[in-house]
Amino acid sequence: MSLLLLDRAQQGHTNFRLSDGTAACRYGSTEGILPARAPEPGEQYRFHFDMSKCIGCKCCEVACSEQNANPVERSWRRVGEIEGGSYPFTQRFYLSMGCNHCLDAACLRGCPVDAYHKDEATGIVLHSADTCIGCQYCTWNCAYGVPQYNPERGVVGKCDMCHGRLAEGREPACANACPEGAIQIELVNIAEWRADYAAANAPGMPAAEYTVSTTRITLPENLSPSMEKADYHRVRPEHPHLPLVFMLVFTQLAVGAFLCLPIFQVTGMAAIAAPLAVALLSLSSSMFHLGRPIHAYRALKMWKRSWLSREVLAFTLFAGAAQACALLQFLGWPVRPLEIGTALIGLTGITASAFIYLVPARPAWNSKHTVIDFHLTAWLLGPLFLAALGAPVAPWLTLVAASAQLLNLVARLIELTCSDEFELRASARLLGNDLKNLLTIRLVLLIGGGVALPLLHLPAAALLVATAGELLSRYLFFVSVVPHNMAASFLRKEAA
Numbered sequence: 001m002s003l004l005l006l007d008r009a010q011q012g013h014t015n016f017r018l019s020d021g022t023a024a025c026r027y028g029s030t031e032g033i034l035p036a037r038a039p040e041p042g043e044q045y046r047f048h049f050d051m052s053k054c055i056g057c058k059c060c061e062v063a064c065s066e067q068n069a070n071p072v073e074r075s076w077r078r079v080g081e082i083e084g085g086s087y088p089f090t091q092r093f094y095l096s097m098g099c100n101h102c103l104d105a106a107c108l109r110g111c112p113v114d115a116y117h118k119d120e121a122t123g124i125v126l127h128s129a130d131t132c133i134g135c136q137y138c139t140w141n142c143a144y145g146v147p148q149y150n151p152e153r154g155v156v157g158k159c160d161m162c163h164g165r166l167a168e169g170r171e172p173a174c175a176n177a178c179p180e181g182a183i184q185i186e187l188v189n190i191a192e193w194r195a196d197y198a199a200a201n202a203p204g205m206p207a208a209e210y211t212v213s214t215t216r217i218t219l220p221e222n223l224s225p226s227m228e229k230a231d232y233h234r235v236r237p238e239h240p241h242l243p244l245v246f247m248l249v250f251t252q253l254a255v256g257a258f259l260c261l262p263i264f265q266v267t268g269m270a271a272i273a274a275p276l277a278v279a280l281l282s283l284s285s286s287m288f289h290l291g292r293p294i295h296a297y298r299a300l301k302m303w304k305r306s307w308l309s310r311e312v313l314a315f316t317l318f319a320g321a322a323q324a325c326a327l328l329q330f331l332g333w334p335v336r337p338l339e340i341g342t343a344l345i346g347l348t349g350i351t352a353s354a355f356i357y358l359v360p361a362r363p364a365w366n367s368k369h370t371v372i373d374f375h376l377t378a379w380l381l382g383p384l385f386l387a388a389l390g391a392p393v394a395p396w397l398t399l400v401a402a403s404a405q406l407l408n409l410v411a412r413l414i415e416l417t418c419s420d421e422f423e424l425r426a427s428a429r430l431l432g433n434d435l436k437n438l439l440t441i442r443l444v445l446l447i448g449g450g451v452a453l454p455l456l457h458l459p460a461a462a463l464l465v466a467t468a469g470e471l472l473s474r475y476l477f478f479v480s481v482v483p484h485n486m487a488a489s490f491l492r493k494e495a496a
Helices: 059-068 106-110 137-141 163-167 173-177 190-195 242-263 269-289 293-300 307-331 336-356 368-388 396-418 422-432 436-455 459-479
Strands: 003-008 014-018 043-050 078-086 089-097 116-118 125-127 148-150 155-157 183-189 216-218
Touching: 043 089, 059 078, 059 173, 106 116, 106 125, 106 137, 173 183, 183 190, 242 269, 242 307, 242 336, 242 368, 242 459, 269 293, 269 307, 269 368, 293 307, 307 336, 336 368, 368 396, 368 436, 368 459, 396 422, 396 436, 396 459, 422 436, 436 459
Parallel strands: 043 216
Antiparallel strands: 003 014, 043 183, 078 089, 116 125, 148 155
């Protein structure tokens, strides 16, 4: 039955009306939904979800979206489905989940602008839209897919347990709307829960150990051990994040060029100015990834904690040092020591770039192959770039880098294919089916640009072909990742 109208009545009552005008989903009393007192020191609020009561009506989804003025395609509370057993003894249950207000919230740890904080009085993880720059790093870090990017506003949003309603002594909209009382708010002792959080685990949910989820889930009796997500079969490419594709490849090219200056004793203004220009353009392109690029400077704020902040800081210093190199070259002063320092700063930036993606919520990224891949791109494209400028760069470094990149790619594919983890095998399935043609082209471009053309002494052509291959590699990096996430509906609506 489709829910067409939601009217919020006085005194906390919630009424839904169906297409025939009849009322449904009325759950007006707060008794049993809220704890009798506020959290004391060492406690916090948490959700309790009783799976045995949930009927999958999605009243909680509708109430949440109405309360937070979210469009249909963006739900801060989602109802997923899990199924299992074998005919004729099959089972299907529903899983309603908002934010888990984790004890070790990954969204909070990774945010470069400190847009998240855990409320001291309630333990609720709150997000500040005013502070957010829309980098979407938190959406990668959260294993439950809780933070969701709003492209219209250019910021992220998430469930906050309706903390404004809680402050007034009212229950969250989702709990108020549930006709079966399957969603409640409880108090949890933080120390005791941290010692034993097994009750946060359930079929169709990522393991609670990633962030110490506080949501307590009551499972039905006699639950089949074969229960799994109803959408288990559905694996689709992720968003390509094209501005990041260009930023990553071209910053690595610029760093690689500076690395080769002292190795091959390359001199001249062009050898410094050209990679500097590439670095500045690539860093500028990353602004298009942000929802609020005007506030990009805020990304420097959390350099002590966030790898994204460290990346921004390192490449800002790299660009500044490269400009200083150009100035010294123009004045005719010794520049080699500063070139070496600039290259080392650039390597730090590449390492920070790689560590941004080493997040448990995205297993295919969370690998040593990511770090190796990013660094090898620098060693592959840097020499080719200088050679295309006419610098006396020997092709041996390019050949070694291309061969190592090929071995790293093959090793990664074998690791994905042979893994016991569903998400890794699913990434391999994407690369071997939906993305097979692109993967083949990537291999051809790598061999052509990194091996064949350099041996034929065609540096300009080699640079173009190898760069295209690395851009395609980054594209595949983003679209082939299969994130940890909670179960979705069998008939999941498509995001707009």
